[in-house]
Structures are given as structure tokens and as C-alpha cells.
Amino acid sequence: MSRRRTSIHEQCRPGTDMAWRNMTRWLAHLEKEGELLRISEPVDVELEAGAIADRLVKSGGKAVIFEKPRLPNGEISEIPLAMNLFGSHDRTLRALGASHPTEVGDRLVALMKPDIGGIVKKPWTGLPLLRDAISMPPKKVWKGSCQRVKMELDVTKLPIPKTWPMDGGRYITLPLVVTKDPKSGEHNLGMYRGQIFGPKEVGLHWQIHKHGADHAAAWPDGKMPVAICIGGPPELIFSAIAPLPDNLEEYMFAGFLGKRRLRITKALTQDLMVPADADVVIEGWVDATKTRTEGPFGDHFGFYSLTGQYPVLNVTAVTRRKNAVLPATIVGQPPMEDGYLGEAIGKQFRPILSFQHRDVLDLHLPLETGFHNLAIVKSKQRYPRQARKTCLGLLGAGQMMFLKILIATDENPSDLESLLDVLNDRVDPNSDITIIEGMVSDSLEPASTFENVHSKLIIDATKLVTADPRSGDPLEGSFVEDCPPWRKGEEDAPGISESLVAEIKELDGVEDALLLRNSMLIVTVEIEGRPDPRTGAQWPNEIDAEAQRNKINQLRNSIWQLDSKNSLRWLFVTDNDLDLHGEGVNRRLLWQLTSRFAVERDFIVENGRIFWDATTPIPSNDGPTPVRRWPAITMHDPETLQSIERFNLPPWPDNLVM
Ligand SMILES: [Mn+2]
Numbered sequence: 001m002s003r004r005r006t007s008i009h010e011q012c013r014p015g016t017d018m019a020w021r022n023m024t025r026w027l028a029h030l031e032k033e034g035e036l037l038r039i040s041e042p043v044d045v046e047l048e049a050g051a052i053a054d055r056l057v058k059s060g061g062k063a064v065i066f067e068k069p070r071l072p073n074g075e076i077s078e079i080p081l082a083m084n085l086f087g088s089h090d091r092t093l094r095a096l097g098a099s100h101p102t103e104v105g106d107r108l109v110a111l112m113k114p115d116i117g118g119i120v121k122k123p124w125t126g127l128p129l130l131r132d133a134i135s136m137p138p139k140k141v142w143k144g145s146c147q148r149v150k151m152e153l154d155v156t157k158l159p160i161p162k163t164w165p166m167d168g169g170r171y172i173t174l175p176l177v178v179t180k181d182p183k184s185g186e187h188n189l190g191m192y193r194g195q196i197f198g199p200k201e202v203g204l205h206w207q208i209h210k211h212g213a214d215h216a217a218a219w220p221d222g223k224m225p226v227a228i229c230i231g232g233p234p235e236l237i238f239s240a241i242a243p244l245p246d247n248l249e250e251y252m253f254a255g256f257l258g259k260r261r262l263r264i265t266k267a268l269t270q271d272l273m274v275p276a277d278a279d280v281v282i283e284g285w286v287d288a289t290k291t292r293t294e295g296p297f298g299d300h301f302g303f304y305s306l307t308g309q310y311p312v313l314n315v316t317a318v319t320r321r322k323n324a325v326l327p328a329t330i331v332g333q334p335p336m337e338d339g340y341l342g343e344a345i346g347k348q349f350r351p352i353l354s355f356q357h358r359d360v361l362d363l364h365l366p367l368e369t370g371f372h373n374l375a376i377v378k379s380k381q382r383y384p385r386q387a388r389k390t391c392l393g394l395l396g397a398g399q400m401m402f403l404k405i406l407i408a409t410d411e412n413p414s415d416l417e418s419l420l421d422v423l424n425d426r427v428d429p430n431s432d433i434t435i436i437e438g439m440v441s442d443s444l445e446p447a448s449t450f451e452n453v454h455s456k457l458i459i460d461a462t463k464l465v466t467a468d469p470r471s472g473d474p475l476e477g478s479f480v481e482d483c484p485p486w487r488k489g490e491e492d493a494p495g496i497s498e499s500l501v502a503e504i505k506e507l508d509g510v511e512d513a514l515l516l517r518n519s520m521l522i523v524t525v526e527i528e529g530r531p532d533p534r535t536g537a538q539w540p541n542e543i544d545a546e547a548q549r550n551k552i553n554q555l556r557n558s559i560w561q562l563d564s565k566n567s568l569r570w571l572f573v574t575d576n577d578l579d580l581h582g583e584g585v586n587r588r589l590l591w592q593l594t595s596r597f598a599v600e601r602d603f604i605v606e607n608g609r610i611f612w613d614a615t616t617p618i619p620s621n622d623g624p625t626p627v628r629r630w631p632a633i634t635m636h637d638p639e640t641l642q643s644i645e646r647f648n649l650p651p652w653p654d655n656l657v658m
Pocket of ligand 1: 188211245246249
């Protein structure tokens, strides 16, 4: 590499061989491209900044830098706050230093390929090889720019936002949490939100499934060193959220992404190495045996994640770069910035996924469903039921263990219309549905019957291959399995008529109905005592819950009765807060039908028909399956929405809930 000094702008061209190296360069690039909104008048870090960022991301707008973030005590922070830095497809791609959506994954696969013969024979050798392939050890430097300014021991002075009105406090939303393995000393970088409890205390929300929690569980008694780094080059932020195997260090991956060894330096008060170019570093220790109530927090499913017990970081140093900027994000009802981040990461890792799961041809995790609720999988389908096997394999791949619904298709998985077609034409409820009970779920999944445990639904909407027993062309010595002709593609799939839909609309309790395809109906209802979207429901209400169950059952039975030919194969019921004929209804449908729904409670197959209840469940103990406390939906206060009108912002899109 040439040592010639180049100007910042020269270094900031997207798609070149350059890494961003620090946050300043990324911001300079955004500014040059006209994608950075500077707000120089004071903006409250509590609620205002988040609402502005939300409006910008929802309208496909610019990144924003708040030059004078106003702290809750009225002081102006000495550090600017930056939000929506990655809030579009194109911006995430450039932040990754990539010029096309699978560049990173292609580079990784290329590194692994020399031994491709061995991997095909012994696929389990792939992971260590991935680690060897990325032989980019971080580079230790004596002085990190992240330690240039030593700050007062008071994290409340940082411009950390509170993004939603019912949040338990202010949260670090893009934290890079550094932990290390007590035995090997290997470092991990993970993104676990940090709740500001006080000047020297930060809550650490590492979920039980995360690598940081694994380190904590292995830590011997005593003070475990932990650092929360904020900012730094985008490649560092991406490496913290990338779905890396536990044996691949994020520091190495950051070097790989940036095509240059990551600079790290010794923390000042803890035995840890931290990224030298982070904007802010909060050092401290954790007693892994002690916890405190953390939450609630308006989260990426569009719900407040409820309170839970999590460990606390006891702060021993706060340092920063000279021109530090503190990046933050807001999560909530999609589309949100984390959706774009997740989508970009998903695409970039697709080649690796296909390398390890060789039957996966394509995969779509719609950002409208918060990623973990739904995966649409296009699989190789050479032998009978191969797609089902592929789906099961995916459930073992990293974060995909959290998926609730998997749909296998032969069509383009990103095309929602074609998805509806195949669900209508190629799903026989009697034989294309697989439910796996009692599996791992995300701690943030509110609909699951139990925290961290739920059932999974696999829907096989693929064409039948010739060797399938249903194809009618049995293999020697095998039998034919019953299969309706439409499932074989021999005739059009049966459905119901518009006049039947009109009759259904007249039924007691039906507010509105929409026929998505000829065998797929969605019905909205009013549920008395439904948890208020603004507050949620903490405690069981057995009377309302029973009335809800009765109403839904009655409705189901009446509709089934009207459809005497069993031609309605999909019946979805949801609350009447969804306008079935409004603009953008499909995106909202994806969110609503998957987020208020638990497979173990709300899914019934009877007489070749599927019933899917996506009404907000009322907490209850007495029903056939319990319903936990229900979280509030993230919504801005009317006063906040009013106060941000003083800025010249693009309008809210009109297909949103709030
Ligand atoms: Mn890790």
C-alpha cells in the first residue's frame, strides 16, 4: 500500500479498497454525498432525537448529526450525537466498504476455496478454516486515539438518547461490548444494549444465547473486565453484529472487512484490549453473579421488551477521541435502521450460508417481520422433502435458531406476491405443515408461551419432485401417497367466491375481510379488553381472555360452516387496528400476522384447513395455553411529534400505525 497521503475525500470513495478507519471519515463521506443533515440548534437526547431519527429512516431520509444534544439536566453535551448513519440499503453497503450485496461473503468463500474438496467431504472442517482464512490478527498500538481525552467518571454526561416514552431510561443502542474468555483470553465484541442506571452504572443486556453471556458464565468469581466501546469505524460496528461463529474473533473479522489489521490498545483500568479508534470507551467490571432489573426498552419487534434481570457494569474509566461523535440508533416498528443493517448483513453472509448449507439457493428474512419471525427459503429440491431438511438445517445456523416460521418455496423468496401464490397453490394443510414443539426462541419474542421457548412452523410450498410419494409416480416397491390433484399442479387450486366473502363479512363480529388469494382470507375483529397498544397489559384478565377465546372460536366455526366445501384453506384473524384496504397493507400484514402469533397457541389445522389467530393475546393463566404479559407498542408521544415539527423534515409516510 502506498504511503502517499490522500485527502479524506479521496479516501472516502465507496467501493474502493479503503476501509473507513474511523467514524469521522464515514461522516465526511456522508456529508460529501449530501446524505448528512446537520442540526445545530439544541435537541433533547430524551425523545426528540429519536423521533427525528425515526422520521428520517421511515422516509428514506438522511443521516443526522445533532451538534448540540441537550442532556436531561439541560446541559449541552460536549460530544455530538449521530443517528441513522446506516438507514438505507445503499448506505449500509457503502459502510461495509462493499460495492455489491454479496462482496464480503464472496471474499470469505474465495478464501476458503483452496480446500474446497476437503470441505465438501468433511463440511464440519469449514468453520476453523474460516478462522484460518481470516488471518488478520489485530494490531496492538501503544496509544489509542480513543484514550486521547479522559472524561469525568459520569456516563450520564454522554449524549445517550432515550428513544421511546416508556423506556426504562437512556440506552446505549450501538454499543460494542468487549469481553474475554477467562481461559483462552480471546476477545469478543457483541452488541448488547446498555441501560444508563447512574453516573457509574450501566446495565448489560446480554441475552442468555449470546457470546458475552457465555464468557460471563465461564468467569470465575470476582470482577470480570468489560468495556463498552461506542463508535469507531463502520467495519467495527458491523463485525459486532455479524453472525460469526464463536471461534472467530470479531477483531479479526473487522480487519478482514476493512482490509487492514484492526488497531487495538490496552484499556487503562481493565485487563482488556479495546479498539484504538473507537469514539468513546467506557471501562469497568461486572460481577456476573449480581443482577439488576433492566428494561423496558422499545425494541426491534416494535414492542417494548419487558423488564428482566441483567448484570451491571461498574464504570472505572470513560475516555474518548478528540473529535468524538456518539452514534446511536432507534429500534421499533419496522422499517428501521436495524432492519437495513440486518438485511445487509444477511445478504453479505448469503454465500457463506450457501457454502455451509449447500441446499440453500436463496433466503429472505423480511425486515417487516423483525428478522426472527419469518424466513422464506428457496432450497434445492432434487429428492423428496429436501426443502424440509434444508429448513431444519437453517434452524441450527447461528441466530436463525430464533426463527418462528419458515416457508420453503421454489420461487424468488423476496417476492411477496409470488409467496402468496405458492401458499395458495402449493400448500396442502394436511401434509405440508410441520410443527416442531418446544424449541429455542428469542428472549425478545413477546408472543411465545414461555420466555426463550416456543414452537416452530415449517410450511412446505415447493413443487413435488417426481420421486415424491405424492407425485403419483411411485418408486419401485413404494406406494402412492394421497394428494389432491391441484397440489400436483394438475389443476387450479380451489378457492371461495367473492359472494362467500360477502357473506362472511356479514357475520357477527367480523369487522372487515380481504381475500388475499382464492383460498386465503384475512378477517379483522374487535377484541374487547385487548391490551392497549400504548401501555400493554402486565396482569392476566381471565374474563376478557375467555371472552376473546370464545369469540375467536365462534368466528372460526361460523366461517368454516359457511365454506361447506372446505375450499378456504387459510383463515387469518387479526385485530381491527389494521386497515385491510389501506396503502402499504402488505408490509403491515407481515408484521401483524407474525408478531402477535404463537405457533403453539394460535395455529390450528383441521379438516384440511389452516386457522391462524393473530389477535393481540390478553394475558391469562386459565386457558388451554397460558398467555404472558403483553408489551406496549413503540409509539411517540404526541408532544414529541409536535415539538419536532420545528425542523424541516420529510413527512411521515402514511402507511404507518402511529
Ligand atoms: Mn463472537
